[in-house]
Amino acid sequence: MDRFGWPMAGLAARLRKRHAEIRKLTVFEQAINEVPQLGIRVHEVTLDLVLTAAKLSRQHELLSGDALVVAMMQASGLSNLASNDADFDRVPGIARYRPA
Secondary structure, rough: OOOOOOOOOHHHHHHHEEEEHHHHHHHHHHHHHHHHHHHHOOOOOOOHHHHHHHHHHHHHHHOHHHHHHHHHHHHHHOEEEOOOHHHHOOOOOOEEOOOO
């Protein structure tokens, strides 16, 4: 949004149509490089987690990405999630906190 001055609405669709603009997006890569300095643990996505996510997707009617988040949370013993996505409310044991 900031890079091109585009509104949030329709951002992904706009990038799909103008995919050459994706090359100009570099801030995310800089942010990823800073993750280790923040003391954040990064977990590896394994085949077992992907298989678990597939089961969770069917069981709780979640999209694949959301199901993978739940699988990772369960494997890590986490139950609190900050998200605007109400789909996570269908998963017992997940406490979703909506950002204000």
